[in-house]
Amino acid sequence: MRTNKKEAGAADFTFEGKRVSFPVYEGSRGERALDISALRRETGLVTYDPGLVNTGICSSDITFVDGEKGLVLHRGCNIEDLAEQCMFLEVAYLLIMGKLPTLDEQSKFSSLMNEHSLIHEDMQHFFRNYPEHAHPMAVLSAMVVSLSSFYPEMDTESVTERIDNTVARLLSKVRTLAAFSYKKFIGEPFVYPSYKLRYCENFLNMMFSSPVHDYIIDPVVEKALNLFLILHADHEQNCSTTVVRTVGSSGANLYASISAGICALWGPLHGGANQAVIEMLDTIHESGDSVAKVIQAAKSKDSKIRLMGFGHRIYKAYDPRARIAKKACKSLLEHLRLSDPLLDIAVELEEAALRDPYFQEKNLYPNVDFYTGIAYRAMGIPSNMFTVIFAIGRLPGWIAQWLENSRDAEQKLMRPRQIYTGIAQQVFVNTKDR
Numbered sequence: 001m002r003t004n005k006k007e008a009g010a011a012d013f014t015f016e017g018k019r020v021s022f023p024v025y026e027g028s029r030g031e032r033a034l035d036i037s038a039l040r041r042e043t044g045l046v047t048y049d050p051g052l053v054n055t056g057i058c059s060s061d062i063t064f065v066d067g068e069k070g071l072v073l074h075r076g077c078n079i080e081d082l083a084e085q086c087m088f089l090e091v092a093y094l095l096i097m098g099k100l101p102t103l104d105e106q107s108k109f110s111s112l113m114n115e116h117s118l119i120h121e122d123m124q125h126f127f128r129n130y131p132e133h134a135h136p137m138a139v140l141s142a143m144v145v146s147l148s149s150f151y152p153e154m155d156t157e158s159v160t161e162r163i164d165n166t167v168a169r170l171l172s173k174v175r176t177l178a179a180f181s182y183k184k185f186i187g188e189p190f191v192y193p194s195y196k197l198r199y200c201e202n203f204l205n206m207m208f209s210s211p212v213h214d215y216i217i218d219p220v221v222e223k224a225l226n227l228f229l230i231l232h233a234d235h236e237q238n239c240s241t242t243v244v245r246t247v248g249s250s251g252a253n254l255y256a257s258i259s260a261g262i263c264a265l266w267g268p269l270h271g272g273a274n275q276a277v278i279e280m281l282d283t284i285h286e287s288g289d290s291v292a293k294v295i296q297a298a299k300s301k302d303s304k305i306r307l308m309g310f311g312h313r314i315y316k317a318y319d320p321r322a323r324i325a326k327k328a329c330k331s332l333l334e335h336l337r338l339s340d341p342l343l344d345i346a347v348e349l350e351e352a353a354l355r356d357p358y359f360q361e362k363n364l365y366p367n368v369d370f371y372t373g374i375a376y377r378a379m380g381i382p383s384n385m386f387t388v389i390f391a392i393g394r395l396p397g398w399i400a401q402w403l404e405n406s407r408d409a410e411q412k413l414m415r416p417r418q419i420y421t422g423i424a425q426q427v428f429v430n431t432k433d434r
């Protein structure tokens, strides 16, 4: 059972002469929430909070993010420890099952992953009918929602009873679907998953091996991919996770909810930023524009330009994931003996922005998307696959949050209110009289 919220007093509110008291809760890391669930009943008012900037939609035991201190905890474990010492599947297990797996649990989880790594042969026809330029995120979202048609037992099978089966099936098949969409995009034959390979080894092999040349998996690249997937594994109530919870709240199945989350992640303000960062750095490199000019444009109210990979709704300090990603990116390029001018531009951009009063006053720092694309590029992954990598990483977080939502007795169908500002009333006019 999840720990309950702790009552921490109340807040009084007076409106039109009526005084109402609302309870205040305190979470296990001291953040506090005002419970307004009785607001409309007691006052007739609804809240107005575009972007849900000030609104907590749930209590959760999964991830804690302290934006002021730049802290991320998954089930209480520091992201730095997990990134340094775990494989991605261990963190996936921690998020979903609530504890790090024993060696025996790990091997059982891995064999389930192998058991479920193939997709139905008929699903391959879907890939063939996509145009060459189809974005892999569009393909991934469509394929994930289609999984429940090919595996109807996933729909009926109570997700919680056989959670290990459901989770392994999704985590494993999404990796295969992602690799297949890449092969489709480059017009090469699909490479099947191998039971001999670990999670990230399998992905790299399905992406890069081919009938005409061997692909030797570099253990340093495999470890780097594990680390980057861990950095994306969960991040409390971000946009796409809120979508996954919202879709699940209607009773839609897990696969439909995840498919919707993939679409939300695709946007350049969210997970699509990692692709937008590389495109921004590439434009700077190709145009020869100075970093100062780019910073100026990003600050200007008139330009739509933003410094992609910078800024965050929660962080008013350096995103700890960005710090880890920057270090991992640099060591990967050193190992591969690659020097990427885009990394030099990114470092120069970061230094210039962090010195600039505009970015300082608005507490704008690099976020998780700022350096990851440079590492993916070094691995040979094309930029339109960057957000797919983000989705693979985020999948365990989405599943854990969806499950928590489905088990939370306080949760109900998500259905926010609004303030209506349209025409108050008008007389209906028949077509002939318009």
Ligand code: SDX
Binding pocket: 232, 234, 235, 237, 238, 239, 268, 269, 270, 271, 273, 298, 299, 305, 306, 307, 308, 309, 310, 311, 312, 313, 314, 362, 364, 367, 368, 369
């Ligand atoms: C992710 O929520 C999560 O946890 C997300 C994520 C996860 O793991 O799930 O961490 C992953 O999505 C990271 C964010 C990736 N997106 C980008 O890198 C896109 C660039 N960043 C921005 O668009 C922006 O910072 C957002 C969208 C991320 C957050 O924006 P908010 O919270 O809505 O803040 P805002 O747009 O109101 O900005 C506040 C001020 C504004 O200036 P004023 O109107 O107050 O004068 O800061 C400015 C903004 O113009 N600003 C930027 C900026 N980000 C904010 N100015 C220039 N460049 C930027 N990047």
